[in-house]
Amino acid sequence: MKRFINDPYDVVEEMLEGYVLAHKDYVELIKEGEAQGRVVVSKSAKKKDKVGVVIGGGSGHEPLFLGYVGKGFVDAAVIGNINTSPSPDPCYAAVKAVDTGKGCIYLYGNYAGDVMNFDMGAEKADEEDGIRVETVLTTDDVISSENIEDRRGIAGMFFMFKTTSAKADMGADLDEVVALAQKCNTNMRTMGVAMSSPTLPSKGGPIFEMEEGDMEIGMGLHGEPGVRRGKIEPADKVVDQIMDPILADLPYVAGDEVYVMVNSLGATPLQDLHICFRRVAQILEEKGIKIYKSIVGTMASSMDMAGMSITLLKLDDELKELMDYPCDAPYFTQV
Amino acid sequence: MSDYILNKDYFIAVIEDLIIMSEEKKEYFIQLDSAIGDGDHGMNLSIGFREVNKNLEAWKSEDINTIFKNVGTALLDKVGGAAGPLYGGFFMKFGLPVKGKDEVTFDEFIEMMESGVAIIEKRGKAVVGDATMVCTLRPAVDALKKAYHDDGLSPKEAMKMAMEVGAQGSDSTVPLIAKKGRAMRLGERAIGHRDPGSASSAAMLEVFYKHMP
Numbered sequence: 001m002k003r004f005i006n007d008p009y010d011v012v013e014e015m016l017e018g019y020v021l022a023h024k025d026y027v028e029l030i031k032e033g034e035a036q037g038r039v040v041v042s043k044s045a046k047k048k049d050k051v052g053v054v055i056g057g058g059s060g061h062e063p064l065f066l067g068y069v070g071k072g073f074v075d076a077a078v079i080g081n082i083n084t085s086p087s088p089d090p091c092y093a094a095v096k097a098v099d100t101g102k103g104c105i106y107l108y109g110n111y112a113g114d115v116m117n118f119d120m121g122a123e124k125a126d127e128e129d130g131i132r133v134e135t136v137l138t139t140d141d142v143i144s145s146e147n148i149e150d151r152r153g154i155a156g157m158f159f160m161f162k163t164t165s166a167k168a169d170m171g172a173d174l175d176e177v178v179a180l181a182q183k184c185n186t187n188m189r190t191m192g193v194a195m196s197s198p199t200l201p202s203k204g205g206p207i208f209e210m211e212e213g214d215m216e217i218g219m220g221l222h223g224e225p226g227v228r229r230g231k232i233e234p235a236d237k238v239v240d241q242i243m244d245p246i247l248a249d250l251p252y253v254a255g256d257e258v259y260v261m262v263n264s265l266g267a268t269p270l271q272d273l274h275i276c277f278r279r280v281a282q283i284l285e286e287k288g289i290k291i292y293k294s295i296v297g298t299m300a301s302s303m304d305m306a307g308m309s310i311t312l313l314k315l316d317d318e319l320k321e322l323m324d325y326p327c328d329a330p331y332f333t334q335v
Numbered sequence: 336m337s338d339y340i341l342n343k344d345y346f347i348a349v350i351e352d353l354i355i356m357s358e359e360k361k362e363y364f365i366q367l368d369s370a371i372g373d374g375d376h377g378m379n380l381s382i383g384f385r386e387v388n389k390n391l392e393a394w395k396s397e398d399i400n401t402i403f404k405n406v407g408t409a410l411l412d413k414v415g416g417a418a419g420p421l422y423g424g425f426f427m428k429f430g431l432p433v434k435g436k437d438e439v440t441f442d443e444f445i446e447m448m449e450s451g452v453a454i455i456e457k458r459g460k461a462v463v464g465d466a467t468m469v470c471t472l473r474p475a476v477d478a479l480k481k482a483y484h485d486d487g488l489s490p491k492e493a494m495k496m497a498m499e500v501g502a503q504g505s506d507s508t509v510p511l512i513a514k515k516g517r518a519m520r521l522g523e524r525a526i527g528h529r530d531p532g533s534a535s536s537a538a539m540l541e542v543f544y545k546h547m548p
Binding site (some may be wrong): 268 | 369370376417
């Protein structure tokens with residue numbers, strides 16, 4: 001195993017301890033009560049009356065979730081065990097920590113465990129405190145199902161968090177925030193490719209075996225099998241195989257304007273990401289699709305997995321404004 | 336058979352053995368989950384039962400229902416994922432039919448099993464054939480009822496039957512396409528793999544059988 005950890009059972013707690021120490025200007029960890037030490041809350045939360053934005057999911061995807069808690073961005077992130085949804089009480093505690101009387105929105109990826117736990121958290125907030133909590137699931141992974149509502153959520157979650165948080169920060173009410181989140185999800189498609197398994201600390205080894213030199217097109221953020229496994233090909237050919245299904249699915253057409261994200265799953269270097277981005281830009285140019293802005297980096301990882309994903313968000317004026325809205329969090333700043 | 340009693344010692348022995356089982360089978364569950372999911376199932380059960388282990392001594396003076404409610408709450412809080420609400424729910428509901436009691440009849444034990452499995456079905460929205468823990472638990476509880484009520488088997492024989500039917504239920508997930516949970520999105524690629532939840536459920540039934548007087 002090529003990981004720096006202590007006891008595998010302490011990975012999440014020790015990461016959180018380090019995170020809040022490193023980024024103490026931005027966040028704090030709620031340790032007591034129902035939060036169970038698993039709620040990272042923004043120091044800007046509750047500073048103004050607005051809809052609370054709560055996100056969360058399993059750990060191992062950093063900077064996903066906790067890295068986007070900050071000013072003008074997400075109010076709180078609920079952190080689960082590795083690759084595992086957080087439990088209901090911390091989901092509930094996060095709502096309590098950020099609600100200003102305008103209700104809250106839960107944003108997370110569409111996974112069975114997350115839905116069960118966050119739903120129980122929302123029920124508790126309603127029953128015990130009368131706080132209205134709405135949920136919008138991210139379902140951006142094009143190859144994970146034919147049915148959009150069955151698709152899992154992957155790197156596109158970042159765009160959901162960014163635009164929804166901006167909308168809430170601008171003072172929109174909960175219904176408007178929900179509608180915006182749904183629009184963002186509708187306009188967004190992602191697909192990934194992986195070349196290795198992440199190392200699971202509890203196992204001290206890879207979750208699954210992959211032959212050296214193989215890649216798997218469409219593999220999920222937790223190593224869920226994709227559509228096809230084969231030999232690693234040149235970057236341009238790999239990008240072509242990812243872009244085709246993405247473009248055809250929405251579909252994205254000539255005249256559209258998009259925000260592009262090329263995301264590392266953890267171990268893929270920026271050098272490679274930019275080689276891939278170059279090809280994405282060529283393809284979009286050929287199709288007459290305009291790139292508004294781009295993000296190239298590690299936005300949603302799977303620990304030390306080698307691979308990357310490409311996300312396109314089709315923009316309108318509102319989504320552009322929300323992407324450009326200022327925010328300041330440890331792993332994403334917009335000025 | 337009406338004088339057949341399961342006392343608190345039995346249930347505590349079961350919990351203590353579930354703690355051991357979750358450690359012993361951790362790697363096995365991780366392997367199963369790695370094939371079709373994200374490998375978390377074994378680790379998470381072990382995290383949950385380690386929490387139970389830390390507190391069990393303090394719970395032992397409580398009635399059966401309260402002990403299992405505490406077990407369920409510990410799993411719900413510490414496990415997360417799908418297994419937390421499902422197994423947490425099972426144990427939180429398991430003792431409800433025998434609130435306040437320190438020993439139960441076999442009829443009551445069957446009610447407890449039904450109460451626990453019903454919440455898993457409800458929360459997981461799964462039925463037999465979806466390749467989940469319900470494939471193990473539903474046929475097992477139905478077999479338990481039939482063996483004891485209709486076929487006149489002794490409690491221990493009836494539980495043995497339930498355990499065997501549950502194991503077959505877990506076997507039945509191998510050729511299935513998963514219809515719920517994370518493996519759902521694999522479609523035909525889940526074929527040939529045992530559902531990890533069905534395996535841990537079968538292992539739990541085995542523990543319930545093993546300690547039965």
